[in-house]
Every structure is written in structure tokens, then in C-alpha cells.
Amino acid sequence: MTPIKEAIDTMKQNGLKETDKRREMLSILLEQEGYLSAKEVQEKLQTKFPSISQDTIYRNLNLFSDLGIVESTELNGEKHYQFSCKHQGHHHHFICSNCGKTIPFDMCPMDFFKDQLPGYSILSHRFELFGLCDECSEKE
Amino acid sequence: MTPIKEAIDTMKQNGLKETDKRREMLSILLEQEGYLSAKEVQEKLQTKFPSISQDTIYRNLNLFSDLGIVESTELNGEKHYQFSCKHQGHHHHFICSNCGKTIPFDMCPMDFFKDQLPGYSILSHRFELFGLCDECSEKE
DNA sequence: CTCTTTGCAAAACATTTGCATGCCT
């Protein structure tokens, strides 16, 4: 079962429908090794759907996000999305500032800090690394 | 030398001027134990400057940020600011999801991970904890 | 056939900018 089929199953279980545009969006998000903004998703959709409206993209990205099909983060004041089925379990990302590629890793600061922090009830955390990936490093 | 005077000195060194509104903004940011959005700053300014325009607030917050007088972060899609002179050196924040108060701490995941991460050149990182501060925990 | 999806247009929201007036130094 491909990740895209899984995602479409999830949608159907929630009474939502399978459309060409959603399938193509999922395929774009799956192929991409990193986060994409709504605008970047639209650019990649241009080939197959030159006249797709932004609304559809925003609506579907929110939908995917609500269903847990994609993960999202905020970069430079814009929401970014990427397929979330690839890497299982709790993880964080290294994000290449140049090409946008993300590399997941399992290490989590909370494993170290859990006992060392003041007694606040910590409910969530945000941890991201930024830099240049191997490919972009070489090009410089 | 108070932090506010230091900040105004920095501004003057850059050819900028001391105004009532800037002084009041700095004072609000200094008193607050946490991040404030532009809107929240405006609300707190209402008492002394009921008719101040948002533009001025946005312009001055950006200015303070450029000069390093305030630190900023992005929360729920809005930029937030707080005075940055209190806690010296590299640090991160615990942010109370209820009252917005922030508590700085010196521990940094990079100290642990430096050697354990893949060979990517890491240039920066983002690490923030969210939860309830002691006061807000008790109220629940 | 019914309910969801899409496109269009408009609105909402945070933020920025041009310009003329006003204030600090």
C-alpha cells in the first residue's frame, strides 16, 4: 500500500473524496524531500493544472494537515508542508536553508532535559536545525 | 544605566531619535515577562497613547529588532517581541501557552548533539518549550 | 441524486510602504 493510497483511504474514512487535484498534490508532497509552501505547491501543480485556484490548495493543505497526512511548520512567516508518512515516530528535522530539503533525525532534546528542567509542565516543544545539506555545501 | 537608556543610546548611535512613544514601548516590553504581539503592544499603549497608529508600532518593533534591542519569535503565525537585555548569552525559552510568560534557560541541545549529528553544516537552530508556568498550573 | 469539491470573488488578517505633516536635536 503506497503512502498516497493510505492517505486517500484516510480521507475516504472521513467522508472526503478522491480527486485528481488531491492525488497530484499528495504526489508532489511525497516526492519532495522537504517542506513546501502553498505557493511552491501551486508552482509544481502548474504543469498538470495550469488554472487551479489557490483556494483549493490552501483548503486541501489544511485538510491534509488536520488528518495528519502532512506535517507543517512555519518558515519565514509562511506555513510549509511535507508528507508525514515517511519517518515514523517522534522526530525532528534538519532543514537546508538553501534547497529546503529536510532530513529527519530521532534524537530529541527532551530525552536529555526531561529531568533537568524546572518543574513546569511541558506540553510541547519545537526543535529544528538549519544549515546546508551535503549537496549544497559542496556547491559553495 | 537602565536597559531602556542603553537601548536609547543604541538608537542615538544609529542616528535615530528618542520619542515618548518609543520610550513607552520599550518600557512595556521591559516590564513584560514574555513575548508580546504587535497588537498586544498596542493595547498596552492605549492608556498613554489612545490614538497611536499601528504603523508606528510595527515600524518601531522592526527597528528595535534590527538593533538587537528586542528578540523576536513567531507564535501562531504572528511575530512576537520581548526585551532582550535581561538574560545574557545564548539561551532558549520556556513559553507559557496560557499567559505568554517566558522563562529563559541556558541548556542548549546543541551542546549534546554537536558530535552526534550527521556531517551537515548546522548554522542555526530553533528550540522552544511550551507548557504551563507554575502560576497557570495552579489555577487549573 | 446527494454531498463534497472547486473556482470566483471578496474578506480577513498581519504587515509594509509612500507621502505629507510634525517633532526631536
Next chain:
DNA sequence: AGGCATGCAAATGTTTTGCAAAGAG
């Protein structure tokens, strides 16, 4: 006096929403 600061209005950029038409099951 001269340059920076401010207010106003308008523009910008991202994201959301109402509504009617098109499409999926």
C-alpha cells in the same frame, strides 16, 4: 533648519470564507 518620526491611507502578502456551479460516489 534639517532629518527623523508619525499618521493616514493605500498597498501587499498570506490565508480564509461565502456562494454557486461542477464533480465524485
